[in-house]
Amino acid sequence: MTAPGTRADGTRADGTRADGAPADGLRADGAPGPAPAYRPPRAAALRRFARAYLARRAGAAGLGILVLAALLALTAPLYIGDGQLDVTRVDGPLLAPPSGAYPLGTDHAGRSVLLLTVWGARSSLAVGCVATVLTVLLGSAVGLVAGHYGGRLGRALMHVTDWFIALPSLPLAISLAAVIGQGPVSITIAIAVTSWSATARLVRAQTIAVGARPFVERARALGAGEAQVMFRHILPNVTPIILVSATLTVASAILSEATLTFLGLGDPTDVTWGSMLSAALSQGAVTYGAWWYLMAPGTAILLVVLGFTLTGRTVEHLLNPRTGGAS
Amino acid sequence: MSASAPASAAGPTASAGPAEAAPAALEVRGLTVVHPPRGGRGPARAVDGVDLRLEQGEILALIGESGCGKSTLARALVGLTRPTSGEVLYRGTPLRYTGSALKAYRRHTQLVLQDPGGALNPRQTVFDAVAEGPRLHGLKEGLEERVRSALSRAGLRPPEDFLARYPHQLSGGQQQRVVIAGALALDPAVVVADEPVASLDASVRGEILQLVLRLRDELGLSALVVSHDLGLAWNIADRVAVMYLGRIVEVGTVEDVLLRPVHPYTRALLSVLPGPDRGRRPTVLTGEAPDPTAVPAGCRFHPRCPAWAALDGPGREAAGCTVRELPVLTADPGAGRQAACHLVDAAADTPAGGAGTAGAPGGAAQAPGAEDGRG
Numbered sequence: 001m002t003a004p005g006t007r008a009d010g011t012r013a014d015g016t017r018a019d020g021a022p023a024d025g026l027r028a029d030g031a032p033g034p035a036p037a038y039r040p041p042r043a044a045a046l047r048r049f050a051r052a053y054l055a056r057r058a059g060a061a062g063l064g065i066l067v068l069a070a071l072l073a074l075t076a077p078l079y080i081g082d083g084q085l086d087v088t089r090v091d092g093p094l095l096a097p098p099s100g101a102y103p104l105g106t107d108h109a110g111r112s113v114l115l116l117t118v119w120g121a122r123s124s125l126a127v128g129c130v131a132t133v134l135t136v137l138l139g140s141a142v143g144l145v146a147g148h149y150g151g152r153l154g155r156a157l158m159h160v161t162d163w164f165i166a167l168p169s170l171p172l173a174i175s176l177a178a179v180i181g182q183g184p185v186s187i188t189i190a191i192a193v194t195s196w197s198a199t200a201r202l203v204r205a206q207t208i209a210v211g212a213r214p215f216v217e218r219a220r221a222l223g224a225g226e227a228q229v230m231f232r233h234i235l236p237n238v239t240p241i242i243l244v245s246a247t248l249t250v251a252s253a254i255l256s257e258a259t260l261t262f263l264g265l266g267d268p269t270d271v272t273w274g275s276m277l278s279a280a281l282s283q284g285a286v287t288y289g290a291w292w293y294l295m296a297p298g299t300a301i302l303l304v305v306l307g308f309t310l311t312g313r314t315v316e317h318l319l320n321p322r323t324g325g326a327s
Numbered sequence: 328m329s330a331s332a333p334a335s336a337a338g339p340t341a342s343a344g345p346a347e348a349a350p351a352a353l354e355v356r357g358l359t360v361v362h363p364p365r366g367g368r369g370p371a372r373a374v375d376g377v378d379l380r381l382e383q384g385e386i387l388a389l390i391g392e393s394g395c396g397k398s399t400l401a402r403a404l405v406g407l408t409r410p411t412s413g414e415v416l417y418r419g420t421p422l423r424y425t426g427s428a429l430k431a432y433r434r435h436t437q438l439v440l441q442d443p444g445g446a447l448n449p450r451q452t453v454f455d456a457v458a459e460g461p462r463l464h465g466l467k468e469g470l471e472e473r474v475r476s477a478l479s480r481a482g483l484r485p486p487e488d489f490l491a492r493y494p495h496q497l498s499g500g501q502q503q504r505v506v507i508a509g510a511l512a513l514d515p516a517v518v519v520a521d522e523p524v525a526s527l528d529a530s531v532r533g534e535i536l537q538l539v540l541r542l543r544d545e546l547g548l549s550a551l552v553v554s555h556d557l558g559l560a561w562n563i564a565d566r567v568a569v570m571y572l573g574r575i576v577e578v579g580t581v582e583d584v585l586l587r588p589v590h591p592y593t594r595a596l597l598s599v600l601p602g603p604d605r606g607r608r609p610t611v612l613t614g615e616a617p618d619p620t621a622v623p624a625g626c627r628f629h630p631r632c633p634a635w636a637a638l639d640g641p642g643r644e645a646a647g648c649t650v651r652e653l654p655v656l657t658a659d660p661g662a663g664r665q666a667a668c669h670l671v672d673a674a675a676d677t678p679a680g681g682a683g684t685a686g687a688p689g690g691a692a693q694a695p696g697a698e699d700g701r702g
Contacts, residue, residue, distance in 0.1 A: 214445035221405050222460040222509070223433035225426065232459075236450040 052318055059318075062310025069304050073121040084115045085271060095290045105292035107276075108283035116271050117296040123261075123272040124304065127184050127191070128254035134192035135253070136246045139199025144238065146200070147207025148230050158204070161197045169194035173260050183267040191256045199245050203238055210237045240319035247312025251305040258301050273297035350419035351380040352517050352549035353404060353436065354658060358413035359573075360399050362619075371619040373399040374410070375573030378658035381517065386543055386550045388560035388581075390596070391570035396619065400570070401521045401553045405438045417517075434464050437510035441522035443502035447494040453478070453505050454490040460513040473512055480546075481508035482538055500531035507538065517549045518542075524559065536563050557600060561585055569593050572617040572627045575656050579664025590666040591634040625649040626669055634670050646670055 054060050083089055092110035096102060104113040146157040173190035180186045210216070211234055219229050260266065261274030268275075276297040280286070285293040360374040373396040381387050391397045402408040404415060406422060406429050415422040422432055437460075440446040447456050457474045466473065478486035481504040494502055503523065510518055520539070524532040540563055542548045554560060560567050560581065567584040569577040569592065577590040588594045595610040614631040629635045629648040638646060646669050653667045 214440045214442055215448040217407065218438065218440060218446045218506070218509070219448075219459065221407055221433060221438035222513070223430045223463045224459075225430075228463065233448050237448070 049318060053314060056314050056317070058310045059314025062307045062314065065303055065307030066311060069121055069125065069300075069307065072118050073125050076118050076122060080115050080119055084112060085119060087111065095285065095288055095293065097290075098292055104296045105290065107279065107293055108285070113276075113292055113296045116276055117273070117300050119271045120273040120276055120297060121300065121304070123184060123266075123270055124254050124257055124274075124301070127188050127257040128250050128304075131188045131191035131195070131253040131257070132246055132250045134188070135196045135199055135249050136242060138192065139196040139245075140203050140238075140242050142196070143200040143203025143205075144207050144230065144235065147204035148211060148226070148234060150208075154204075157200075161200045164193065164197040165201075167194055169256065170260075170263075173265055177265045182265055184270070187257055187260050187266060190260065191253050195249060195253065195256075199242070199249065202245055203242060206238045206241050207234055210234050240316060243319065244312045244316040247308045247315065251308040251312075254301065254304055254308075258297075273301050349383060351416070351658075351660070352383040352385070352418065353381040353551070354416040354419075355379050355400075355404065356414050356416065356658070357655070358400070358403060358415065359411045360396070360403055360408055361411040364620075368620045372573050372622055373619050374403060375619075375622060376655045377413075377570075377573075377575055378655055379568060379575060379578075380658040380660060381549050381551050382660070383516070383549055384543060384547045385566065386539070386552060386564050388564035388567045389551060389553045389570060390555065390557060390560055390567060392555055392596075392617075394619070395570045395617065396573040397553045397570050398521050401438070401519050401551065404551065405436050405519050406432055407438070430464070434460075434513050435515050436517045436519065437513065437515040439503075439506055439510055439518060439520040439523050442526050443499060443506050444494065444526075446506050447502055449494055451494075452490065453483075453492050453494075453497075456494070456505055457509045457512050460509055464513065466513075474508075477508040477512035478505075480511050480542070481505070482534070483508060498531075499527050500534060503527060503531070503535055504538070507535075507542075511542070511546075514546075515548070517551070519551045519553070521553045522555070523552065525554070525556070532559075539563055557585060557596060569596070572622060573619055574627065574653075574667065576628065576668070577664075577666040578656055583664040589664075589671045590668050591632050591670070592628050593666075595633060623649075625651055626653055626667075628668075634668075 053063070087109040090110045092102060092106045092112065094106065094110050095108055096106045096110075098105045102112050102114070104117065107113055107116065142157050142161060146154040146161075169190060172194060173187065176186040176190050177183075180189075211229075216229055216233055219233050224232070257266075257272070258274035258277070261270075261272045262278045263274075264278060266272055266275055274297075277294060280290070280293040280297075356378055358374055358377045358379075359372065362371040362373055364370050375396070377400060379387075379400075389397050389400065399408060403410050406415070406424070409424050417432060417435060422428065451459070454471075454474055457477055458470055461467075461470055461473050474490070475486040478484070478489060483489050483501065483504050489497075489501070489505070494505070497505065507518075507523075518539075523539070524535050527535060536559065539550060539552070543550060552559065552563065564581050566578065566580050568575045569584065569590065571592050577584055577588065577593045584593060585597065588597055592612075595612050599609040599611065610633050612631045612633070617627070617631075623630050626632070626635075626648040632648065635643065635646070635648050643649075648669050651669060653669065656662075656665045656667050
């Protein structure tokens with residue numbers, strides 16, 4: 001900084017400053033000649049993100065589990081047919097322990113537990129993912145609007161949210177099953193309707209926190225409207241929490257799906273992990289000591305939930321510019 | 328864009344002198360901002376009647392302690408806070424609070440915030456942060472060139488090195504330069520800076536202030552710099568306005584206000600600056616911190632005023648500080664230095680009764696010395 005004396009002399013006397021030599025042509029030179037075009041670093045950032053993600057062992061393991069589960073579920077129709085799933089057409093031994101021919105044993109009807117478990121992944125993953133997409137879309141929209149606009153609209157939305165938080169999922173699922181019929185659709189709706197409120201509260205809290213940060217005020221001062229502030233500044237800063245919440249929601253949605261099908265609210269002809277557990281219980285696998293019948297779907301649920309949780313945590317870590325630096 | 332800016336450094340000098348002909352770059356008339364009651368307290372009169380002019384090419388420092396309403400005034404100036412009454416005029420035209428009028432206004436007036444780390448969206452690259460203003464105003468053509476130019480004018484050179492970086496990869500000084508570049512990208516006529524260097528360390532602070540001076544000299548920018556730091560005002564401002572509890576209490580050129588302060592509040596502020604071995608007794612203001620929900624009657628400073636406290640009974644009676652309202656200081660360009668004080672009005676430039684309390688005789692001359700410790 002200029003010494004006060006110099007400054008006072010220089011400025012007051014003739015309006016020039018010792019430090020501000022205006023002749024350095026700064027403005028004219030502000031426009032350099034042909035320069036390499038600036039490219040938004042999106043593609044590079046994606047590659048960096050993928051590399052950083054795979055470098056984290058937990059994330060890689062979680063993603064590996066999910067990819068494997070998804071592949072098995074998607075390709076299952078190629079090697080599993082009615083011949084293996086129809087109780088009237090299978091000819092295996094009943095409740096046989098694991099062996100070479102049946103690596104995870106057989107169930108009460110003589111079907112391979114391994115194949116049943118693989119088949120069950122289809123319904124579990126589908127219901128879990130669809131319910132999560134609905135949950136996250138609805139919850140984020142309500143949370144974002146309530147948090148950003150606040151006021152009467154925000155309060156009204158939050159009252160509705162509170163009401164849904166209080167809504168018990170089990171009776172709702174049973175009622176829905178009674179109204180629209182048993183099956184994956186009513187289960188998906190029941191899960192989405194009862195879990196979006198948690199996402200909405202989370203997103204609203206984060207929206208309010210982000211909205212109070214100075215860059216939002218800066219954007220307004222630059223001339224941004226409410227929608228622009230919301231989509232350009234608030235949403236990108238809320239997205240990590242939405243993503244993380246989504247992966248964790250998948251985990252809990254899969255658990256809910258298993259619970260509801262276990263209770264018999266699913267399609268009775270469909271094989272799911274929950275219905276397998278339910279059948280194992282009702283067909284005496286526990287008293288018989290057929291641990292393989294319970295263990296296979298139980299472990300599958302555990303692994304898939306773990307896969308989503310590990311993935312969510314890793315994404316959370318990487319999307320935070322402070323901890324990840326790969327965004 | 329840069330070609331449109333006045334090139335000569337004579338702009339500031341010309342406007343510091345008689346400038347009645349040209350409309351002020353920014354002017355407020357009778358501005359009040361009242362925050363609604365909250366938590367059982369009455370409405371807060373954050374800004375309570377302010378007339379102020381910012382001439383073209385002028386740097387005006389707005390000084391005051393925390394909570395005196397200076398940030399609210401700054402936000403009202405850029406149209407972020409809608410005044411309860413009064414008006415903001417840009418080049419003589421009153422600001423209207425419709426969406427499109429505000430948006431048009433925001434091309435010309437920019438706000439620079441205190442905390443550069445927080446003022447940048449952590450998910451935007453430097454390019455996106457600087458390009459935001461032009462994009463919002465539909466200046467899509469030559470956007471990249473505009474961003475580069477703004478960055479180099481803000482002292483981030485070569486700009487290519489910064490475009491793809493994220494705020495957390497920059498130092499505090501660089502972040503503040505990015506914020507300033509973001510403001511410059513729209514080629515504004517006026518910049519309102521709210522404590523632009525308060526969160527930066529001393530060396531960076533100097534660089535940023537030099538940058539502001541240079542921009543004024545080169546681009547003819549007008550700037551209102553809000554601060555609680557008198558040293559900053561001394562270093563960059565042409566004129567200083569001192570604010571207390573929602574009102575301007577003293578306004579004038581830097582030399583007048585900081586070297587020869589007349590208002591007891593300004594004198595008290597200056598007296599507590601650390602100075603080398605002058606042996607002055609600092610005037611520490613006593614009493615409660617000012618509360619905008621309970622503005623005292625008469626002169627709003629009288630409960631804490633050392634000059635008032637030094638008066639005897641009849642003197643107080645005669646001065647009438649507790650009962651007589653003070654007029655709002657005029658923003659008339661020819662008015663020169665003014666102070667809102669009953670004790671000053673009586674004796675022109677000599678603060679009656681304040682001489683013995685607010686500072687020793689000649690105390691004012693010590694002000695620049697006091698700045699040594701700050702600048």
